[in-house]
Amino acid sequence: MSTRRGPRHQWHDDNLGRATRAGLHGLRSARPSDAVWERIARESGVAEPRLSARLGASFVAFLSGRLGRSTESLMRVAATATVAVLLTTVSATSFGVILSGGTGLSDRPSLRPLHATGLPVSEARFQPTVSEHAWDRKLPPGTSAVAWWRLLRSSGDLRPFEPACEIYHVREGAAGPAGSAVPLLGAAACGGERSPRPSLPGMPTSQPMSEVRL
Amino acid sequence: MINHSTRDERSNGRPPPDDATLAARVAQGDGAAFEILYQRYHAPLFRTALAMTRRRAVAEDVLQEAFLRAFRHIGRLRLAPGASLRPWLHRILIRLVYDWTARRNAREGREDNARPPLRALSPERRFEQGEVGRLINNAVDALPFKQRIVIVLFYLHDMDLDEIAATLEVPAGTVKSRLYYGRARLRAQLAQEPRLAGGVGIRELVG
Numbered sequence: 001m002s003t004r005r006g007p008r009h010q011w012h013d014d015n016l017g018r019a020t021r022a023g024l025h026g027l028r029s030a031r032p033s034d035a036v037w038e039r040i041a042r043e044s045g046v047a048e049p050r051l052s053a054r055l056g057a058s059f060v061a062f063l064s065g066r067l068g069r070s071t072e073s074l075m076r077v078a079a080t081a082t083v084a085v086l087l088t089t090v091s092a093t094s095f096g097v098i099l100s101g102g103t104g105l106s107d108r109p110s111l112r113p114l115h116a117t118g119l120p121v122s123e124a125r126f127q128p129t130v131s132e133h134a135w136d137r138k139l140p141p142g143t144s145a146v147a148w149w150r151l152l153r154s155s156g157d158l159r160p161f162e163p164a165c166e167i168y169h170v171r172e173g174a175a176g177p178a179g180s181a182v183p184l185l186g187a188a189a190c191g192g193e194r195s196p197r198p199s200l201p202g203m204p205t206s207q208p209m210s211e212v213r214l
Numbered sequence: 215m216i217n218h219s220t221r222d223e224r225s226n227g228r229p230p231p232d233d234a235t236l237a238a239r240v241a242q243g244d245g246a247a248f249e250i251l252y253q254r255y256h257a258p259l260f261r262t263a264l265a266m267t268r269r270r271a272v273a274e275d276v277l278q279e280a281f282l283r284a285f286r287h288i289g290r291l292r293l294a295p296g297a298s299l300r301p302w303l304h305r306i307l308i309r310l311v312y313d314w315t316a317r318r319n320a321r322e323g324r325e326d327n328a329r330p331p332l333r334a335l336s337p338e339r340r341f342e343q344g345e346v347g348r349l350i351n352n353a354v355d356a357l358p359f360k361q362r363i364v365i366v367l368f369y370l371h372d373m374d375l376d377e378i379a380a381t382l383e384v385p386a387g388t389v390k391s392r393l394y395y396g397r398a399r400l401r402a403q404l405a406q407e408p409r410l411a412g413g414v415g416i417r418e419l420v421g
Contacts, residue, residue, distance in 0.1 A: 008372075008374070009368075009374060009375060011368075011393065011397060012368070012369070012372070016397055016400060016401055017369065019346065019350055019404075020350055020354070020365065020369045020400065021369045021370075022346060022347065022350065023346065023347045023348075023349070023350020023351050023353075023354065024265060024350070024351070024354070024366070024369055024370045025347070026347060027261045027264055027265050027370055028261065028370070030257075030260060030261050030264050031256075031257055031260060032256060032257075032260045032273070032274050032277055033274065035274075036256070036260075036274050036277055036278050037249070037252055037256070039278055040252065040278050040281045040282060040285075041245070041249070043278075043282055044245075044248065044281075044282055044285045044286075045245075046245030046246075046248050046249070046285075
């Protein structure tokens with residue numbers, strides 16, 4: 001499609017020119033794939049119905065090519081996703097263990113509300129809550145359950161509660177104990193024997209709270 | 215709205231319409247006229263893109279984008295009767311190739327004229343690839359963009375200096391200067407090559 005009318009420039013046919021044209025010769029027969037026009041036609045809105053049959057086949061070829069080129073990317077994405085799933089699983093498990101204080105065994109403490117631990121209310125014996133006993137011991141409110149437990153052990157005043165295999169921390173409000181108890185010591189600490197559960201406000205019990213106070 | 219009135223004109227024996235006519239029809243939404251223009255010019259444009267990028271997928275993408283831009287802007291074009299669309303289409307494509315080259319150089323952190331040196335291949339491999347052709351291609355690839363495009367248009371498309379000047383919208387003297395310095399760099403690059411497998415120096419081929 002050249003519009004050249006005069007003789008070629010001398011640089012065109014000298015040694016370097018001939019070598020350069022020979023080097024570029026392989027490009028003289030290069031042609032784009034049919035998919036290029038089909039993409040142009042589609043994107044410019046000039047696609048004709050007669051192209052639809054070819055579009056199907058070429059679209060598959062286009063997808064194959066794209067997929068082939070993106071295999072490496074897909075592998076990267078898959079590897080990243082696998083690592084992310086593993087990290088999430090490990091983190092969630094660790095987080096669950098930290099929160100629950102145990103590994104989910106039945107005799108281990110749990111953050112679940114006490115009425116959801118599976119222990120039938122009819123079978124439950126009631127143990128004074130930490131705060132209730134703290135009131136009895138005239139300890140200042142806010143004494144930690146661990147401190148209470150140490151004090152209780154050191155004072156030898158453990159008899160009424162033995163085997164005290166589960167120690168719970170109960171959040172306290174202005175009106176007294178509130179919310180769910182947080183287990184601090186599981187039954188496994190005293191041979192796996194199930195200990196009585198503490199009662200909490202709002203928790204269905206077979207005994208009123210006042211009856212279990214010492 | 216796209217119409218396809220020229221589809222029948224292609225098969226009725228009449229001479230093909232010139233570029234100005236086709237451009238006017240494309241501007242009115244004639245999809246068949248656009249397809250004729252594509253069939254007329256896609257091959258040389260693709261070869262230019264391939265010579266400049268050396269990557270088939272990139273060359274196809276650039277070709278596609280060039281025609282889409284041409285389709286969008288052809289209504290603004292004032293083409294004299296009988297004039298060719300080729301320089302205008304080539305100009306669009308070359309700008310796209312230039313943009314791609316600049317992005318690639320920025321991504322890879324290298325200057326346009328600081329391309330990797332010619333790769334050393336084993337004699338067997340050089341023989342397989344066509345030794346001279348490979349050396350020439352590598353030397354062309356190592357040229358700065360402005361010299362490379364002139365070399366490609368001059369030696370691949372056999373354009374003369376005036377055609378290249380019209381395509382690039384630069385004076386013919388500038389084209390001649392770029393061609394001169396491009397050839398000098400080519401010769402210098404090739405002179406660094408050891409003697410070819412057949413005992414012939416590349417200097418003797420291009421000197």
